[in-house]
Amino acid sequence: MVDCILCKGVEGDAELGRVQVWEDPLWRLTAVLEGEVAGFSYLEPKRHIPYVTDLAGEEARTLGRVLARTSRALRDATDSEVVYVYVFGDGIPHLHFHLAPHRKGDPLNEQMIRGEVVEKPLPSGATSVVSRDFPPLPRSEHHRVRERLQQILSTNSRGTKGQGLGSERTGRRPLRGGRRSPQ
Numbered sequence: 001m002v003d004c005i006l007c008k009g010v011e012g013d014a015e016l017g018r019v020q021v022w023e024d025p026l027w028r029l030t031a032v033l034e035g036e037v038a039g040f041s042y043l044e045p046k047r048h049i050p051y052v053t054d055l056a057g058e059e060a061r062t063l064g065r066v067l068a069r070t071s072r073a074l075r076d077a078t079d080s081e082v083v084y085v086y087v088f089g090d091g092i093p094h095l096h097f098h099l100a101p102h103r104k105g106d107p108l109n110e111q112m113i114r115g116e117v118v119e120k121p122l123p124s125g126a127t128s129v130v131s132r133d134f135p136p137l138p139r140s141e142h143h144r145v146r147e148r149l150q151q152i153l154s155t156n157s158r159g160t161k162g163q164g165l166g167s168e169r170t171g172r173r174p175l176r177g178g179r180r181s182p183q
């Protein structure tokens with residue numbers, strides 16, 4: 001048996017400073033009762049699935065619906081503008097999605113890359129973000145990884161040809177949407 005705090009379910013919640021607010025047969029959502037952001041929540045499968053890369057079965061099939069429902073509820077409950085979703089994987093090795101309701105001026109930031117960032121607006125209204133402390137890699141390195149990724153995805157785990165992921169994207173750095181869809 002794995003000795004895992006998240007596998008303890010509600011038994012482990014007190015230690016983590018959180019309380020369960022919703023569950024279904026496969027998933028549960030807990031919300032923190034301490035910290036800087038009211039409503040900061042965790043969505044996790046009840047089954048011990050270590051990493052997002054291990055997602056399979058019913059949890060893989062239901063994730064989209066559950067993630068949409070819980071993050072929408074969190075947005076409405078906190079009157080936030082957006083809900084940030086983070087998955088790390090180098091902390092507790094039991095998959096959990098951090099759901100963070102975010103409003104302008106709160107303690108959360110939008111930074112994915114360490115160091116001082118420089119924002120460059122793009123014509124579309126999105127923003128390209130680069131870090132002064134980590135200069136962009138050579139274009140060839142991006143292409144090397146992009147080619148490998150496409151190659152792996154073109155043959156999926158069942159050994160059949162994949163569908164691809166739609167039109168090819170440019171090798172842009174992390175983008176931040178500058179526009180929100182109405183609603």
Ligand SMILES: [Zn+2]
Nearest residue numbers: 004007048094
């Ligand atoms: Zn676990």
